[in-house]
Amino acid sequence: MKNTPVVIAVMAGALAVGMTAVPVFAQDAGQPNAAALAKLANKKPGYSPYAGRNYPTRMFWGDTHVHTSTSFDAGAFGSTLGPRDAYRFARGEEVISNTGQPVKMARPLDFLAVTDHSDNMGFFPDLVAGKQTILANPTGRKWYDMVKAGKGADVGIEAFFALFQGTYPKELMYNPGTRGFRRTWDDNIAAAEQYNDPGRFTAFIGYEWSASVKGNNLHRNVIFRDGAAKASQVEPIVTNPPIGNPDPAFLWKWMEAYEKKTGGSVLAIAHNGNLSNGMMFPMIETFDKQLDRDYVETRARWERLIEVTQTKGTGEAHPYLSPNDEFAAFELWDKGNLDLTAAKKEEMLQREYAREALKNGLKLDQQLGANPYKFGMIGSTDTHTALSSAEDDNFFGKMATAEPSAERLTNAFLSSKTTKTGLAYMDWEVSASGRAAVWATENTREAIWDAMERKETYATTGTRMIVRFFGGFDFEPGDANNRMPARIGYTKGVPMGGDLPNAPNGKSPTFLVAALKDPIGANLDRIQVIKGWVGKDGKTQERIYDVAVSDGREIDADGRCNTSVGSTVDVANATWTNTIGAGEMITVWKDPDFDPALRAFYYVRVIEIPTPRWTAYDAKYYGTKPLPDTPMVVTERAYTSPIWYTPED
Amino acid sequence: MRFLGEPLVQFLVLGGVLFAAYSLFAPVDKAPTERIIIDRSVIDSLEAAFQATWQRAPTEIERRGLIDGHVAEELLYREAQKLDLDQDDVVIRRRMRQKMQFLLQDTLALAPPGEEALRAFYEAKQERYREPERLSFHQLFLGSSQGPEETVRWDAMVVQLNGAERPNLEQLGTPNLLPLRMEAARPAEIDRVFGAEFIKRLEGLEPGRWSGPVSSSYGWHLVRIDTVIPSALLPFDKVRAQVERDFTYQRQQEAEAAMIERLKQQYEIVIEEAER
Numbered sequence A: 001m002k003n004t005p006v007v008i009a010v011m012a013g014a015l016a017v018g019m020t021a022v023p024v025f026a027q028d029a030g031q032p033n034a035a036a037l038a039k040l041a042n043k044k045p046g047y048s049p050y051a052g053r054n055y056p057t058r059m060f061w062g063d064t065h066v067h068t069s070t071s072f073d074a075g076a077f078g079s080t081l082g083p084r085d086a087y088r089f090a091r092g093e094e095v096i097s098n099t100g101q102p103v104k105m106a107r108p109l110d111f112l113a114v115t116d117h118s119d120n121m122g123f124f125p126d127l128v129a130g131k132q133t134i135l136a137n138p139t140g141r142k143w144y145d146m147v148k149a150g151k152g153a154d155v156g157i158e159a160f161f162a163l164f165q166g167t168y169p170k171e172l173m174y175n176p177g178t179r180g181f182r183r184t185w186d187d188n189i190a191a192a193e194q195y196n197d198p199g200r201f202t203a204f205i206g207y208e209w210s211a212s213v214k215g216n217n218l219h220r221n222v223i224f225r226d227g228a229a230k231a232s233q234v235e236p237i238v239t240n241p242p243i244g245n246p247d248p249a250f251l252w253k254w255m256e257a258y259e260k261k262t263g264g265s266v267l268a269i270a271h272n273g274n275l276s277n278g279m280m281f282p283m284i285e286t287f288d289k290q291l292d293r294d295y296v297e298t299r300a301r302w303e304r305l306i307e308v309t310q311t312k313g314t315g316e317a318h319p320y321l322s323p324n325d326e327f328a329a330f331e332l333w334d335k336g337n338l339d340l341t342a343a344k345k346e347e348m349l350q351r352e353y354a355r356e357a358l359k360n361g362l363k364l365d366q367q368l369g370a371n372p373y374k375f376g377m378i379g380s381t382d383t384h385t386a387l388s389s390a391e392d393d394n395f396f397g398k399m400a401t402a403e404p405s406a407e408r409l410t411n412a413f414l415s416s417k418t419t420k421t422g423l424a425y426m427d428w429e430v431s432a433s434g435r436a437a438v439w440a441t442e443n444t445r446e447a448i449w450d451a452m453e454r455k456e457t458y459a460t461t462g463t464r465m466i467v468r469f470f471g472g473f474d475f476e477p478g479d480a481n482n483r484m485p486a487r488i489g490y491t492k493g494v495p496m497g498g499d500l501p502n503a504p505n506g507k508s509p510t511f512l513v514a515a516l517k518d519p520i521g522a523n524l525d526r527i528q529v530i531k532g533w534v535g536k537d538g539k540t541q542e543r544i545y546d547v548a549v550s551d552g553r554e555i556d557a558d559g560r561c562n563t564s565v566g567s568t569v570d571v572a573n574a575t576w577t578n579t580i581g582a583g584e585m586i587t588v589w590k591d592p593d594f595d596p597a598l599r600a601f602y603y604v605r606v607i608e609i610p611t612p613r614w615t616a617y618d619a620k621y622y623g624t625k626p627l628p629d630t631p632m633v634v635t636e637r638a639y640t641s642p643i644w645y646t647p648e649d
Numbered sequence B: 001m002r003f004l005g006e007p008l009v010q011f012l013v014l015g016g017v018l019f020a021a022y023s024l025f026a027p028v029d030k031a032p033t034e035r036i037i038i039d040r041s042v043i044d045s046l047e048a049a050f051q052a053t054w055q056r057a058p059t060e061i062e063r064r065g066l067i068d069g070h071v072a073e074e075l076l077y078r079e080a081q082k083l084d085l086d087q088d089d090v091v092i093r094r095r096m097r098q099k100m101q102f103l104l105q106d107t108l109a110l111a112p113p114g115e116e117a118l119r120a121f122y123e124a125k126q127e128r129y130r131e132p133e134r135l136s137f138h139q140l141f142l143g144s145s146q147g148p149e150e151t152v153r154w155d156a157m158v159v160q161l162n163g164a165e166r167p168n169l170e171q172l173g174t175p176n177l178l179p180l181r182m183e184a185a186r187p188a189e190i191d192r193v194f195g196a197e198f199i200k201r202l203e204g205l206e207p208g209r210w211s212g213p214v215s216s217s218y219g220w221h222l223v224r225i226d227t228v229i230p231s232a233l234l235p236f237d238k239v240r241a242q243v244e245r246d247f248t249y250q251r252q253q254e255a256e257a258a259m260i261e262r263l264k265q266q267y268e269i270v271i272e273e274a275e276r
Helices: A033-040 A074-077 A083-090 A131-136 A139-151 A151-166 A182-197 A248-262 A293-302 A344-351 A356-370 A445-452 A477-481 A485-492 A615-621 B007-026 B042-052 B060-082 B092-109 B115-124 B148-162 B188-193 B200-204 B237-264
Strands: A058-066 A111-112 A202-210 A218-225 A267-272 A303-310 A376-380 A412-414 A434-440 A457-460 A466-472 A510-516 A524-534 A540-549 A584-590 A600-608 A638-639 A643-645 B134-143 B180-187 B210-215 B220-229
Touching: A033 B220, A058 A202, A058 A267, A058 A303, A058 A445, A074 B092, A083 A111, A083 A151, A083 A182, A111 B237, A151 A303, A182 A202, A182 A412, A182 B092, A182 B237, A202 A248, A202 A445, A202 A485, A218 A445, A248 A267, A248 B042, A267 A293, A267 A445, A267 A584, A303 A356, A344 A356, A344 A643, A356 A524, A356 A600, A376 A638, A376 B188, A445 A584, A457 B060, A466 A600, A466 A638, A466 A643, A477 A485, A477 A510, A477 A584, A510 A524, A510 A540, A510 A600, A524 A584, A540 A584, A615 B200, A638 B042, A638 B134, B042 B060, B092 B237, B134 B148, B134 B188, B134 B200, B134 B237, B148 B180, B180 B220, B188 B200, B200 B210
Parallel strands: A058 A111, A111 A202, A267 A303, A303 A376, A376 A457
Antiparallel strands: A058 A434, A202 A218, A218 A267, A376 A434, A434 A457, A457 A638, A466 A510, A510 A584, A524 A540, A524 A600, A600 A638, A600 A643, B134 B180, B134 B220, B210 B220
């Protein structure tokens, strides 16, 4: 199979994998209880494989992190596309990019959240006058009648122009004595309402709370389960006094106040711990306060997911923390904080990367009685162009200034001339990465949000491979031969994001793992289970197991396959072939080193065979020469939410 | 820019900077010349903003903080204006542009499109509102390699599947994550699961019978088409919301373009291209 840098046109609006939608089994945040599962497991299935099936059977793809021209940094960088353009693009329509280039996704997304920065969204109450105010003004009355009498845009424009020939009724814009304007927040809500199309496309209401302390990134995206009726009752919290605060504890208070007032639901997704210079996952203190039970419980309640990969780097693991992980050095951004005002020190890394935080969370659980870092995994782009693009053969950059051009292989993203530290990021370091994969029952705000809340999600670096991951104590090797892996999975275990029950005497956890390559993407190299735990000595540990590998390679006694899958990438032509790797993999794996007395987590990483990086497509298309050290090949991957094991006290 | 290196120039520039800094930070002994009035309506809107964020009224201390913060902002805003700091600020310019777009949007919103206009739009763009032909089908995945041995086995499977006794589908084929059946699926949905062009290979298969093998991006499949739902134009009432959204979007785009055109006529625009 050859891949060419062609935008594959598919029909707009076609979104869901067309399987029957059924009521929800684990729609609420809880987990199925063991007794109910045992009952299901003992029941002989009827003829129809579908009867009685009520678990999430559908994979939905999306992006929970998209900035539009409403975000002022995006606007300042030349982004002119607004939230409506973002939704149209995600639904598969062709749009004209910020730099005037036609662009379309190879495949539409199922859901999207526009998350513009809350700061500078305009936080005065809605002051755009209603009809009464306009009608009370004679000019306004005349003007209003004129608009009403007209039929099309022309008359609207006419009236509009009449207005600012010195006859503008001020009442239209300002209420007497107040100083405000239509809130961009209201407009973003209105856009989400217009494009939300239950069953076909989900447009989430959301915003980014963009706190940073001396340039250390503490950003969180806030995603609403609710529609305008509830969301428009509130203003997003900002990050600066007097109303806001850069301490995440204030964000959590705001979330609680919102839920209490409206009866709605919100969750937060932290991102770019890699640019936090050690502040994202504190271990001892934060904002001059010791971590305590209240902190760990509150954080776990609101921060259900981590955006583990995006355009500004991947934050799963770092080679310094995981020296035995040959796949850890992936699209790293580890020179400093968000604005490169402070350089990175090695000791900061342990409080920045997801795997380390998962391990440290177990430790805090032991110390304080709750795990603040019990998060699921999701990927999203953090695009500032309104265009959610994470595909290497169709990458439209992070900022409008880095949309495709002959210059972007050599331009600076953040120039050393503007940073005190003299550090820089180049445009080629920007990663075409970040897709959110969610197992849900149907394509609605409620179903997808609920799946995020229960962490039945995974992150990918742009590819759309399908991954299933179930844990329990009763999976047998034969389960990998079952024609309905998901049914066996939900019957005998818990899905990604779940908790293993207590270990039955003498039994070790078993996992059913399956992956299917992206139907228009590259084959798979291997499936890995990554285990983290706290040893008897109180120290955190990790270990990587290769559990399924392609091309008949061997897995050694140490649980690793030490033979590389190879590469078919032709960098000069930006192509590859699926002559190596496997289209699908499924296996049952049992933890060979289980100790029921120790806290542990398990998550899955699926690695694709190497493919051309976006830089290779650029070099080919523009005939430009990349700078030395520019990577031209990428191994896309997926990271699932973990499954946790907690011993009974 | 050689003169910048001259000691005298440096002296004068430094002196100017020091003087400016002094006048900003030195104690003031003259009477105020300007007035900032924080009246009830300003305080009301500050409180309303706090209330909207926190879902409660501010405490007395917080209220003080809001007013102090507002005074500080007003002072700096006015001084910044005097220094022309609002000039050529890209963020301020974009906000102004956005405000104009909102104004236009609000103007247009006062005259929402009538039923007639929407219907005309729908008639003109019918292809957008057409539901493509949809398929319900079952599939069995066979694997990715095909040789003479497989061909014989697969042919036998087809016979068995089409026979009088319906075999349990779960015991046939190769296990993987592909759905055993899809229901009323659009072509793009099917291709999203099985890879590009799979739908084309289903054309011409006899409905109600197992046939194949058919190739996908994963390998080979046996397929039974259960039902074919013909393509149909969706009735206006069903897609009204979508039509309105498309119409409004287009109208806004056109109105914005018209606004720019109109304004261009009121200005003489001189573009001085750099000499090449």
